Amino acid sequence: MKFTIFQNSRQGPRPYNQDRLAYSYSKDSLLLVIADGMGGHRHGEVAAQLAVTTMTDAFQRMATPALANPAKFLISQIELIHKLIAQVTEQQEMLEAPRTTIVVAVVQRGMLYCAHVGDSRLYHFRDGHLLYRTEDHSIVQSLYNKGMINKDEMQHHPYRHKIFSCLGGDVPPKIELAERQELVEGDTVLLCTDGLWGAVTDEQIKHALLGSSISENVSGLLDAAEAASVEQGDNMSAIGLQWGNRLHSQLAVSTIQLPTGFSTTIMNPSTRSDIDLNDPLLQDDLSDDDIERTIAEIQVALQKTKRNK
Numbered sequence: 688m689k690f691t692i693f694q695n696s697r698q699g700p701r702p703y704n705q706d707r708l709a710y711s712y713s714k715d716s717l718l719l720v721i722a723d724g725m726g727g728h729r730h731g732e733v734a735a736q737l738a739v740t741t742m743t744d745a746f747q748r749m750a751t752p753a754l755a756n757p758a759k760f761l762i763s764q765i766e767l768i769h770k771l772i773a774q775v776t777e778q779q780e781m782l783e784a785p786r787t788t789i790v791v792a793v794v795q796r797g798m799l800y801c802a803h804v805g806d807s808r809l810y811h812f813r814d815g816h817l818l819y820r821t822e823d824h825s826i827v828q829s830l831y832n833k834g835m836i837n838k839d840e841m842q843h844h845p846y847r848h849k850i851f852s853c854l855g856g857d858v859p860p861k862i863e864l865a866e867r868q869e870l871v872e873g874d875t876v877l878l879c880t881d882g883l884w885g886a887v888t889d890e891q892i893k894h895a896l897l898g899s900s901i902s903e904n905v906s907g908l909l910d911a912a913e914a915a916s917v918e919q920g921d922n923m924s925a926i927g928l929q930w931g932n933r934l935h936s937q938l939a940v941s942t943i944q945l946p947t948g949f950s951t952t953i954m955n956p957s958t959r960s961d962i963d964l965n966d967p968l969l970q971d972d973l974s975d976d977d978i979e980r981t982i983a984e985i986q987v988a989l990q991k992t993k994r995n996k
Contacts (some may be wrong), residue, residue: 688715688794688942689932693902694955696853696924699882699916705926706880707735711743713950714942715754718743719926720743720791723807723876723880725853734787734855737775738768739954742791747950757793758864761802765789765854765862772855786855790821794870794930801865807851808884810877811868815897817889819868824852824861827981875901882921886912901929902938924955 698704705724710717722738724731746754754760768789776784788805799873801809806823822828830836836844852861868878875896884892887908895908905927912923932939968978 688712689839689930689939690794691932691936691939692904693721693938694924694926694953695905696922696955697801697882699914699920699922700918700926701920701922703732705732706736706882706922707732707739707955708901708926709739709743709952709954711746711950711952712940712942713747713750714945714947715795716746716750716753716757717794717928718746718750718791719794719876719878719928720789721807721878721880721924721926722799722920722949723788723805723853723924725786725788725855725984729972730781730785731787733775733965734772734785737771738787738789738854741768741771742789743952743954746793747952750950752947752949753795754793757798758797758802758867761791761793761800762862762864765804765851765860765996766800767790769854769860776855779853784855786853788850788853788880792876792878794876794928797870799868799870799876803863803865804860804862805853806881808877808879808881809865810875810879810889810892811877811888812877812893812896813871814873815893817893819865819995820889820940821865823850824863825850843991870930873933874930876928876930877905879924879925880921880923882923883909883912883925884914886915886920886923896927900936901927904967949964 692710694708696704696708708721720739720742722735724735742764748857772784781967790803790807790809792809803821806825809821811819827841827844831841881894896904898904899981905925909923909925965994
């Protein structure tokens with residue numbers, strides 16, 4: 688495989704960043720994942736961190752060097768994350784379950800697989816044309832599908848960012864698996880949270896990704912979203928993938944020479960700043976270390992349960 692990839696996240700006007708994102712790759716497989724912790728629920732970053740960590744950990748265990756069944760992997764791991772959130776909620780004695788969206792993609796043998804829950808999106812572009820975009824699990828999208836509102840009304844509807852499916856919710860999530868798509872040299876794939884696509888249009892996204900550098904393209908897109916979200920907005924995160932090496936980027940990754948058992952994960956660093964530490968709602972916040980430790984404990988317990996069956 689040859690590809691160029693870039694990821695980044697901006698806090699925006701929010702007091703802290705609840706987005707989490709990462710990518711992993713082995714010799715024959717590539718994973719990209721973004722989770723947007725839901726700010727209307729406490730500890731959204733816990734759910735988002737758990738989602739990204741669980742997905743990348745599973746990929747590193749199972750992509751040796753390729754996943755046996757990418758579609759089944761996506762569905763089963765997203766279902767597992769939903770269950771893990773419930774266990775974290777009980778173990779940490781949280782007052783309410785943390786919640787998150789997720790969009791995750793696997794590229795293997797030149798094919799793109801994608802699954803999502805909520806309104807974090809994946810875009811697939813070829814030669815400046817949009818080939819595919821995930822459909823939001825949102826109230827506004829549902830109203831549009833039923834013919835109750837038009838596209839213009841969607842842009843400014845008060846329920847624009849209200850979603851009906853997420854991980855950690857009271858009901859099992861609606862996991863949407865897209866039909867697999869072939870990638871060709873030069874294709875661009877973008878994963879992003881609603882903080883980005885809510886601040887810029889699909890047309891702006893398309894034009895921003897036409898440049899010759901995926902890192903500059905994604906950075907410029909985040910700059911535009913951040914400029915449009917000075918007073919009102921959300922955390923904004925994106926992972927951009929340029930497939931192949933048609934542009935001969937010095938940042939291109941080639942996995943041809945990688946050992947069969949090798950895999951690596953690049954986790955985007957989370958940021959938290961400008962938090963009022965005296966805020967009683969934040970007194971019991973979990974640190975990233977707390978989250979990682981809890982995930983590890985639950986995974987050990989799960990493995991013991993499987994062995995005892």
